[in-house]
Amino acid sequence: MMEKEEAKRHGRRLVLVVYPSQGHINPMLQLATILYSKGFSIIILHPEFNSPNHSNHPDFSFVSIPGGLSNVSASPGDIVATISAINRSCEAPFQRYLEQILEVEDPHDRVAGVIYDGFMHFAQRVANHLKLPGISMCTTAAASLLAFAVSRHPDGHGYIPYQDSLSQLDQEPELEALKLEDIIKSAAGNPTSLEQRAIIKESTKNASAIIVNTIHFLEQKKLTKVQEYFGNPIFPIGPFHKLAPSSSSSLLEEDTNCISWLDKQALESVIYVSFGSMTSMDENELLEIASGLASSELPFLWVVRPGLVTGSEWVEELLPESFWKRVEAEGRGCIVKWAPQKEVLAHGAVGGFWSHCGWNSILESVCEGVPMLCRPIFGDQPLNVRYVCDVWKIGLEIEGVLERGKIEKGIRRLMIDSEGLEIRQRAKGLKEKANFCLSEDGSSYNALNELVQHILSS
Incomplete structure (x- = not known):
């Protein structure tokens, strides 16, 4: 059996x-599991951090390379600097590694591509240099790729304005609801951020394909x-976590x-509260959340991971x-301190999810039909909350300064009020x-088979 599998x-x-x-x-290892199930051999390359x-x-085979990071530098506030540092540090060792395996590879056991x-x-860049197919994998919403549609000005100074970059894209109510323009403007004062967006855009355009962890009907x-904008095949094969076995990463x-x-x-009585693996807050925000949860008089499961509050390891004190x-x-x-989130959201007792609106959390919530209370913090989260609240209408946003009365009201609106019941019904409809x-023959099922054929034919 083993010999047959290896063959x-x-x-x-x-x-x-x-x-x-x-x-x-998480999504990259889930994708690896999906592709392994389709008969591919998997090498995972990752920075040491x-x-x-x-x-x-x-x-899987794992290969670690220097990433130029420390615990201090890899924080949400430094995400642009982190991306830049990783790409500077990893390119040369990655190229050396690929050159080594290509030098000794059996022509009948070739590297089919880099994802x-x-x-x-x-x-x-390395894949292009070594004449290997490169496939870009998007861990965020497909719409977030439009936020990278800014270009370096032809004279080499500055960047073409967002509106001009997207002049070829027809405006439509749903795109306007996502407030893409506002999200781009929020980064306009940071030239380094714009530079990274331009670099990511170019690498995506040069990829042989784009894999997106999304569902076709959510972002058709x-x-x-x-x-249309990037010009290469796009494969929406999500949600990855539903196609991959449940091993934890x-x-x-x-x-x-x-x-x-x-x-x-x-x-459906419990409000589940988790703000992800990177969000931080101050002590006062923690106290307001605690008071709001207590005053709501509803059961709650609250994830308070070590380091959530700046300068404090945990919350006892x-x-x-x-x-x-x-x-x-x-x-x-x-x-x-941390919860098995997919299992929690699938539990019948959970009736709502208060989240930072990371894309993985949104997909997990959609797949279980759980309505959301939204508090976006950084990155793609402000875009994601527009999907949840304005396009799909399966959640409510807590805006502005966190205050216990506002928190209590938001929880009760979602969990008890008639407005919340309507939101819950829409969420259950998305689950179906x-x-x-x-x-079989669903959009994700078909897109996965098409992706496999694309890789094998490259």
Whole structure:
């Protein structure tokens, strides 16, 4: 059996290049699992910083290269500098590694291509140099690729304005609802950010294809616009987490005890609160969230990861004793350092998800039909919340300064009020559509088969 399996994979090696952030590691390893199930042999190349757990994926080969990062530098506030540093540090060792394996490769066991996280744009330059197919993988919404449609001015000074760059794209109500223009303007004062956008845009245009972790019906018009703008095939094969087995790629230890706590709660009664792996806040914001959750008088499961509050390892000393006593006495609160999120969202007791609106979290919520309370922080999150609240209408946004009364009102609007019930029904409708897309002859199923054929024919 093993010999037959190895023969099946002969000549089908793929090198996948990972960006070292939890929200990027997860989908890349899920994609690797999907492609492995299609008969490809997988090599995972990653920077030393935030290395994924190799033992969780024994079927893959892992290669670590210097990434030029430290725990201090890889933070949300320095994301542009982080991307730049990684691309400077990783390009030369990546090229040396590929040259070594190409030098000794069996012509019948060739490297079929390089698939790289769009932030790791050096991989496309190396692939071009070595005449290998390069495929860009987008871990965010397809619409976010339009935010990279800014170009360096022909005279080499500055950048063409956003409106002129997208003059070939017809304006439509749905694009306007996403407020792409506002998102671009937010980065206009940072020349380094614009430079990185231009570099990522060029590498994406040079790719032989684009893989997007999305579902066709969620972004149908934007997928068409992206393909028109970049000019290469685009494969929306998401959500990856539904197509890949459930092995964990979390960098943090998941506390599964919260599942037994959920088992004791009423159907759709719990608000699940998690702001992802990189968000930070100050002590006052933490206290306002705690007070709002307590005052809502609804059960809550709250993820407070170590380091969430700047300068504090965890929350025992930050939250007042009165809060802990109230939570323990009423038995309606559960606080953990990290949760098995996909399992939590699939649990029948969870009726709402208060999130930072990372794309992975949104897809996981959509697939389980869970409505959302939104608090975007940085990056693509302001774009994502427009999808949730204005286009799909499956969530509410908490805007402005975090304040306990506002938090309590938002939670109760989502979980109890008639407005929230309508939102819940729309969320459940999206879940049904997502399940269909994953079934045989669904859009994701077909796009995956087309991607495989594209790789094999390159």
